Amino acid sequence: MKKNITAIIALLLAGGVASAQDDVYPAPEYKGLSFITNATIHVGNGQVINNGTIKINNGKIEQVGTNIPIPVDDVRVYNAAGKQVYPGMILPDTDLGLKEISSGVRGSNDFRELGDWNTSVRSIVAYNTDSRIINTLKANGILLASVSPQGGLLTGTSSVVQLDAWNWEDAAYQLDGALHLNFPSLLQRRGRFGGGGMQGQNDPIKEALARVEAVKQFFREAKAYLAEKTHAETNLRFESLRPLFEKKQKLFVHAGIVKEMLVAIDFAKEFGVDVVIVGGSESYQIADLLRENNIAVILSPMHNLPTLEDDDVDQPYKTPAILQKAGVLFAINDDHGESRYRNLPFNAGTAAAYGLTKEEALQSVTLNPAKILGIADRTGTLEVGKDANIVISAGDLLDMRTSLVTDVFIQGRKVSLENKQTQLYERYKKKYGIN
Incomplete structure (x- = not known):
C-alpha cells in the first residue's frame, strides 16, 4: 500500500512540475x-x-x-x-529576473536596495533564471539583456545575461559592465493652478542640485582614496569604483531632460569617466553636443507621451531619427511594466515609421546596444x-x-x-x- 501511495504522489508531482x-x-x-x-x-x-x-x-x-x-x-x-x-535583440536596461510581480508580492522581487551609495551592489547575483517573463522575450526575438539594480543615487552594477540558462553563473554574458546613477530630477513641476507648488515647501531644484553635489563629492573622495597605495581600512564603496575610473566600466546616468544631461556631461569631463545617458527623452535637443562629447543614449521608454506639454505628441517616435542624423550612438529600450519588455522590436519598428530605415532600426536593438554595453565583439x-x-x-x-x-x-x-x-x-x- 505504501508503495502505491508513493508512486501516486510521484506521478502527481511529476505532472505538477511538467505543467508549471x-x-x-x-x-x-x-x-x-x-x-x-x-x-x-x-x-x-x-x-x-x-x-x-x-x-x-x-x-x-x-x-x-x-x-x-x-x-x-x-x-x-x-x-x-x-x-x-x-x-x-538586446534589451539594454531592465529589471528582468529581479522583478517578477511588481505589485503586492514582495517575495518575488529583489531589485532595490536601501541607502544612496550602493556602488558594491551587483545585480547579477540576484538574477532569477526561472522567471516566467524570460521565455516570453525569447519568443519575440530578445536573446540578451542588461540587468540593472535600482534604489538610491548610485544603485550598483548591471550585467549582461543570455536568456537560456540554469543559473546566473550560466547566464552571465558580461559581468558588471556599468555602474548606474539615478540622477536627481531637475524638472520643475507646476502646481495645480500653474504655480510652483504650495508656499513654504522646500525648493525641489535646490534640493536636487545639493544631491548632485553630494554625488560629486562622493566621487572626489573615492578618487582620492583610490590614488593612495595603502589604506588603514578598506572602503568597499570606494573600491567598487575602481573599474569605473580605470575605464573598464561605464557610468549609466538615468536622466531625461536637457538640464540633467548637461550636468551629466560636466560630470563626465570632471571625472574622466565614460557616460551613457539612459532615458534621454530630450536628447534630440542637444544631439550635436552629445556627439561631440562621445556620449551614447539608451532611449526609454519610447511608446509614451513626451516629457513636456509643449512637445510634439509624437516626439518620442521621432527622436531616434534625429539622433541617427546627428551621429549619436543610441539604442532603443522597452521598460514598460505591463507588457514586460517584450515589445522591444515594435518600438524599433515605430522608429522605422518615423525616419529610420529598417536596417537602422534593427541596429538600434542589436548592434548599437552591443556597442554601448561593450559586447559588440561577441554579438x-x-x-x-x-x-x-x-x-x-x-x-x-x-x-x-x-x-x-x-x-x-x-x-x-x-x-x-x-x-x-x-x-x-x-x-x-x-x-x-x-x-
Whole structure:
C-alpha cells in the first residue's frame, strides 16, 4: 500500500512540475556544425543577403554568405526558405529576473536596495533564471539583456545575461559592465493652478542640485582614496569604483531632460569617466553636443507621451531619427511594466515609421546596444567570429502584424520558445478541437 501511495504522489508531482514550468531545462551545448539555409539574412550592419546561408561551428558563426558548401554527414540543417534571419535583440536596461510581480508580492522581487551609495551592489547575483517573463522575450526575438539594480543615487552594477540558462553563473554574458546613477530630477513641476507648488515647501531644484553635489563629492573622495597605495581600512564603496575610473566600466546616468544631461556631461569631463545617458527623452535637443562629447543614449521608454506639454505628441517616435542624423550612438529600450519588455522590436519598428530605415532600426536593438554595453565583439551582428545569437522569423521582426519568431539560437544552441502563453494556446486549442 505504501508503495502505491508513493508512486501516486510521484506521478502527481511529476505532472505538477511538467505543467508549471515553461520549459524543463535550457538547451544543451551543441559542438557540431549547423547551417541555416535559403534565408534572407539581415546581418545587422546594414547589409542584407538574399538566399543566404549561415554556417555555425561550436556556437560561433564561421561563414555568412551565398553558395556555402554543406557536408552530407553529421550536420544540422535548418531550411529558412521564405523567412527572415536576424541577430538576436538586446534589451539594454531592465529589471528582468529581479522583478517578477511588481505589485503586492514582495517575495518575488529583489531589485532595490536601501541607502544612496550602493556602488558594491551587483545585480547579477540576484538574477532569477526561472522567471516566467524570460521565455516570453525569447519568443519575440530578445536573446540578451542588461540587468540593472535600482534604489538610491548610485544603485550598483548591471550585467549582461543570455536568456537560456540554469543559473546566473550560466547566464552571465558580461559581468558588471556599468555602474548606474539615478540622477536627481531637475524638472520643475507646476502646481495645480500653474504655480510652483504650495508656499513654504522646500525648493525641489535646490534640493536636487545639493544631491548632485553630494554625488560629486562622493566621487572626489573615492578618487582620492583610490590614488593612495595603502589604506588603514578598506572602503568597499570606494573600491567598487575602481573599474569605473580605470575605464573598464561605464557610468549609466538615468536622466531625461536637457538640464540633467548637461550636468551629466560636466560630470563626465570632471571625472574622466565614460557616460551613457539612459532615458534621454530630450536628447534630440542637444544631439550635436552629445556627439561631440562621445556620449551614447539608451532611449526609454519610447511608446509614451513626451516629457513636456509643449512637445510634439509624437516626439518620442521621432527622436531616434534625429539622433541617427546627428551621429549619436543610441539604442532603443522597452521598460514598460505591463507588457514586460517584450515589445522591444515594435518600438524599433515605430522608429522605422518615423525616419529610420529598417536596417537602422534593427541596429538600434542589436548592434548599437552591443556597442554601448561593450559586447559588440561577441554579438550584435551576424558576422564571422561572433556568437551565433540568431532569430528566424516568418515575417518582418519589427512589424507587430507579421512578426512570427519560429526559431531561436543562443550561442549556437537551438532553444525552446515555449512559454506560458504558448501553453495556454495549445491547451484551449485542444479543449475546443481547433486544429
